[in-house]
Amino acid sequence: MESESNNKVSNGLDGSTGAECMARRGNTCELILRVVALALTVAAAIVLGVDKQTKVVPIQIAPTLPAVNIVAQAKWHYLSALVYAVVANIIASIYAAISIVIMLGSRKGKASIRLGQMAGVADLLMVGLLFSANGAALAIGLMGYKGNSHVRWNKVCNVFDKFCDQVAVSILLSLLAALAFTALVAITLLTFHKRFPSKS
16 A cells, blocks of 8 residues: 555656656647747748838939939848848748657657657757857848948948848847757757766
8 A cells, every 4th residue: 555655656646757747848848949949930031031121312422413312222132141041040940840740740769769869969950050140140230230441331220220120130039049949959968868867
């Protein structure tokens, strides 16, 4: 009788062990993070992919001549750094969607462990991809806000303010997605550390 009661306490009311409960919590947290990463990368790609602005800009050709008004456009695909950011977020969102489907359809066992290892490596690749894309977009964004007097590049965000604001929002969303993938990598490392503890 005592052993049966002890088993109930250790295994829980539903008969599952403490390790299984921890695994379920980890899987739920991982699933939430993947859904968040999917939503953020899709939002970042859309915000930047539809970003464009048209302005009438006065151009002073000579000091003695009146300014000439010229219609100028700013579009995301004019800058390779922003193209890279859009493509990176699309790749990350596709991977997030695929990983969610695989995670929901996977079962326990050796195959599940191998999938977890592969997902951990892929998550790490997504972290590197998103951070590199955000770094490139942020660099060109700062150039647009401040310009560069050394190479005589004038700032453009004082003219194309809406365009630059959307770029900033997209970078912020993508950075949050990169942090979500970073958290997934951390969860994978902790899971394997608990599953295969180091021998002392």
